[in-house]
Amino acid sequence: MSEFWLPFAAMMVGAGATYVWRALGVALSGRVNPDSRAFEWIACVAYALLAALIARMIIFPIGPLAETYLADRLGAAVGALAIFFLTRNNLLAGVSVGTAALVALTWGRTIF
Amino acid sequence: MTKDMNQRDFGTAPAALRGGARESFGVPMMVLCGSYLGFGALVRESDLAVWHGLFSTLTAWALPGQVALVELYSVGAPLLVIASAVALTNARLLPMAMTLMPTIRGANAPRWVYYVTAHVIAVTGWAAAMRVCPTLPSEQRLAYFAGFSGTLWCGTMIATAIGFALADAVPAYVTLGLVFLNPIYFMLVFASDLRQRSRMLALVFGAVAGPPLYLWSPDWSLVVAGLTAGTLAFVLSSKYKARS
Structure with a gap:
């Protein structure tokens, strides 16, 4: 039973930790300058946290990705970045190529 | 008109x-x-x-x-x-x-x-x-x-x-x-979104710090990486800005 309800509790907490920023933004709009130094620091912390998460998900994945090879995941990520910059920041092309590359590399290992 | x-x-x-x-x-x-x-x-x-x-x-x-x-x-x-x-x-x-x-x-x-x-x-x-x-x-x-x-x-x-x-x-x-x-x-x-120096540094520091910190603590690594790498990026880019 708690296997089902416990995630909802975590997600309620997550939803609260998300909405509080939106509501605070509405309340503070027009009173604080959004270009201030404090907000630059907030952006830096958020960016660093997400970069840490992305690197962790690629290098030490949990779940089904844990069964793929690190070299394949890194190769697919580098390929996605290359296509993304070659197509002048085309998100759709980069994401498609990156995910397709991992699928192809993993599948290819079963053949050769 | x-x-x-x-x-x-x-x-x-x-x-x-x-x-x-x-x-x-x-x-x-x-x-x-x-x-x-x-x-x-x-x-x-x-x-x-x-x-x-x-x-x-x-x-x-x-x-x-x-x-x-x-x-x-x-x-x-x-x-x-x-x-x-x-x-x-x-x-x-x-x-x-x-x-x-x-x-x-x-x-x-x-x-x-x-x-x-x-x-x-x-x-x-x-x-x-x-x-x-x-x-x-x-x-x-x-x-x-x-x-x-x-x-x-x-x-x-x-x-x-x-x-x-x-x-x-x-x-x-x-x-x-x-x-x-x-x-x-x-x-x-x-x-x-790499134009702003501080955010680019934050991304690089966070990506480098994330995986080893995860080995140290799967729970707290994200929070610690965000706060330390983000603050370091913020401080370094402020210093750079002040000098130039």
């Missing part, structure tokens, strides 16, 4: 709502729904139910925090860790909401309407509203943003469910690709 080409007018607020809904369909909708397909697959592969994924998309609707939450939940992190990581991840919504409000204010709507609308503030709709809303008559701006972002929100609900269903129905190789969508999508979104 020549009409300014950059000014647009839907006629009425309800028409602006429909116009916003119509204009949300396109590449942004495709990319956003694609990444929520990945989220749905991640939920499935983390042994959660489809209702958990839908509930998360309905109540939080900020993908980075949702992915962080599911990842932390599956390594068994305590609630306090989950709350701090999600809060730090989504703090960027505060300055976004602050800059959006003056852009969409103007309709004779009561204050609570803005607090309700604030729930659908996220990068894609925010960027569109910051571009389009200043060109609209003031009473149509809130409606346009609500139509645009509300439609994206509905689309991502459907995509979450489809991603969850696909993860079980397609071959395991394709499921891998769906789950891999999550880190790849964010990596590319950030790669297009």
